[in-house]
Amino acid sequence: MENMLDNYAAVVGDEVIGHLKQLAEPLKGMKIIHVNSTKEGGGVAEILNRIVPLKRDLGIDASWEVVTGNSQFYQCTKKMHNSLQGNRDDISEALLRNFEETGKNNYEELRDKLDDADVVFIHDPQPATLLSFSSGRKGKWLWRCHIDVSRPYRPVWKYLRKYVEEYDASIWSLSTFTQPMPHPLYLIPPSIDPLSEKNIDLPGEEVEAVMAKYGIDRSMPVITQISRFDRFKDPVGVIKTYRHIRKSIPVQLILAGGGATDDPEGAEVLKEVKDFAGDDPDIHILELPPDAHREINALQRGSDIIIQKSLKEGFGLTVTEGLWKGKPVVAGNTGGIKLQVIDHYNGFLVNTSEGAALRTRYLLKHRHILEDMGSKARQFVLENFLITRHLREYLTLVVALLHGSDERIELELPGQ
Amino acid sequence: MSEEFKLRDCALITISTGEQAQNLRELRDRLLVTHNGSIYYHFWGVMLRHTYIDPEYQNDFAVWASRALHDHVIAERLSLIDPNVYPSIDDLRRELVEIIEQHLYDREHVPWARTGEQFQFTRSQIVVFDTNQRVGMPEDFAQMIQRMSLGSIFYHFIDSRRRTDESLNDFSIWLSGFGDDYIPLINTLNSIDPYFTTLTNLRDEISGAFITFTGGA
Numbered sequence: 001m002e003n004m005l006d007n008y009a010a011v012v013g014d015e016v017i018g019h020l021k022q023l024a025e026p027l028k029g030m031k032i033i034h035v036n037s038t039k040e041g042g043g044v045a046e047i048l049n050r051i052v053p054l055k056r057d058l059g060i061d062a063s064w065e066v067v068t069g070n071s072q073f074y075q076c077t078k079k080m081h082n083s084l085q086g087n088r089d090d091i092s093e094a095l096l097r098n099f100e101e102t103g104k105n106n107y108e109e110l111r112d113k114l115d116d117a118d119v120v121f122i123h124d125p126q127p128a129t130l131l132s133f134s135s136g137r138k139g140k141w142l143w144r145c146h147i148d149v150s151r152p153y154r155p156v157w158k159y160l161r162k163y164v165e166e167y168d169a170s171i172w173s174l175s176t177f178t179q180p181m182p183h184p185l186y187l188i189p190p191s192i193d194p195l196s197e198k199n200i201d202l203p204g205e206e207v208e209a210v211m212a213k214y215g216i217d218r219s220m221p222v223i224t225q226i227s228r229f230d231r232f233k234d235p236v237g238v239i240k241t242y243r244h245i246r247k248s249i250p251v252q253l254i255l256a257g258g259g260a261t262d263d264p265e266g267a268e269v270l271k272e273v274k275d276f277a278g279d280d281p282d283i284h285i286l287e288l289p290p291d292a293h294r295e296i297n298a299l300q301r302g303s304d305i306i307i308q309k310s311l312k313e314g315f316g317l318t319v320t321e322g323l324w325k326g327k328p329v330v331a332g333n334t335g336g337i338k339l340q341v342i343d344h345y346n347g348f349l350v351n352t353s354e355g356a357a358l359r360t361r362y363l364l365k366h367r368h369i370l371e372d373m374g375s376k377a378r379q380f381v382l383e384n385f386l387i388t389r390h391l392r393e394y395l396t397l398v399v400a401l402l403h404g405s406d407e408r409i410e411l412e413l414p415g416q
Numbered sequence: 417m418s419e420e421f422k423l424r425d426c427a428l429i430t431i432s433t434g435e436q437a438q439n440l441r442e443l444r445d446r447l448l449v450t451h452n453g454s455i456y457y458h459f460w461g462v463m464l465r466h467t468y469i470d471p472e473y474q475n476d477f478a479v480w481a482s483r484a485l486h487d488h489v490i491a492e493r494l495s496l497i498d499p500n501v502y503p504s505i506d507d508l509r510r511e512l513v514e515i516i517e518q519h520l521y522d523r524e525h526v527p528w529a530r531t532g533e534q535f536q537f538t539r540s541q542i543v544v545f546d547t548n549q550r551v552g553m554p555e556d557f558a559q560m561i562q563r564m565s566l567g568s569i570f571y572h573f574i575d576s577r578r579r580t581d582e583s584l585n586d587f588s589i590w591l592s593g594f595g596d597d598y599i600p601l602i603n604t605l606n607s608i609d610p611y612f613t614t615l616t617n618l619r620d621e622i623s624g625a626f627i628t629f630t631g632g633a
Contacts, residue, residue: 407542
């Protein structure tokens, strides 16, 4: 059977995989369960789809379970998600009782597996109550928070906190996303999967075919922003940037994002963007289906520079996706972007449309710097933001957690 | 004759201490009480966590002073602190506090960071594991160093300073068991500055020292 680790070794090198194997040695045979609320769709499922098989390849008895519920349960967790990110979205008592009831039912369903596990990773709020029902648990339980809870709507956070603080530890993507807890707050930034459709290397012909499909003129430079049509992503500001650049250098702009049909605000923003773009033939506004990963990959690879002019951003992993394609990224100086773009090294951090235009013009004019930043960009992601680093940190965390809170944990080989 | 050298490797996981500073005075206050591991991490841990090193400022305090406080005077002063020269973390802590207090005394205003740009105190846990590789003679190292992981370099060359009585790198301590012939190599290794560099460059320097000494054996 094909070993997934070998596929990753081809990208990240044998040294990295060897490191993972050694780190996983003391965890061999251990039962580690991840629980979230969906097997498909969304970043968490995407990561677990790879992390769980990789752990199994390393000899860990890893598995993945999902909690399920009725429509009220999802209505409640959607509100919870919005509230944790700062929106005032009150949740009725009835919805909260249903949330707790659903947690209890799911716990009963999974009781044997969960109680018997050595380590349980609970992802996000949906399954957060499970721990409260487990009186006979054997292992350590961790709450993995994938969202920015730095400024939550307090009543909802207050409700959820009482469940979360019972965990042995929690894991956050950035220190600025955390909330005080009576247990250790581990920090593990997200990552991208270099073998996914969104990020895998593509043949040059495929890239050209996609660029041709969307009518991109290959004789002119291309700058691209990939993101939802959302005001915080500032698509209108990106068009302003393009217009500043056009005063001195011919350039095309691609604004590509998911379809806005199910998001009333998205449709409104898309209309604004189209109106603002007017009939300029060099602005390409592309509404792509949610599964157009390979096309997005090709558009990024076919571009000269990636823009991510967000005004507010959680982590903003599209930046890392752009860097991985060997492109410098000109991005808003906000949120998790600051961890990914090192100013003047693999791209530029900007605060205005004018700033973005200045940096983009500079790169288009100094091609050798653009190329140099692009190669640094890819290397930076290779060393810091691939799924193998994410897995290494999960393994390190589990080893650390099982050995107490010492700063240095020395593992000996068996029999020594 | 020394025992075989046990080659180890390490991996690091970071933990938020929950402390943060919005301005330089708060940074000073937190520095007075924060976990030793946090000060260590903000000087050394970043080397293992990120392979990119800011060309201007080597430690996290200086980077924050520059990027968030926009106070380049204190950023430059903090960045010149070489953690190597302080015998303990508490000595290093005292130096940091001294430099910041002097700056606060000299300035009329306390520099502030915008909301969202607070300094976030972080510490780490290091998991050290045995690679099962053993080295019998110093000459065997010459070809081996380049194949060592950056985690091994960190553990044997940097982390060693915290856990050995001599505050030296593990290679030098091990080599001292082979007699006076190896003193020049030990001196070369001890003269390598592990700060103001990256682990990759450090590996090159250590490897170069062994290769030069052994004549490329």
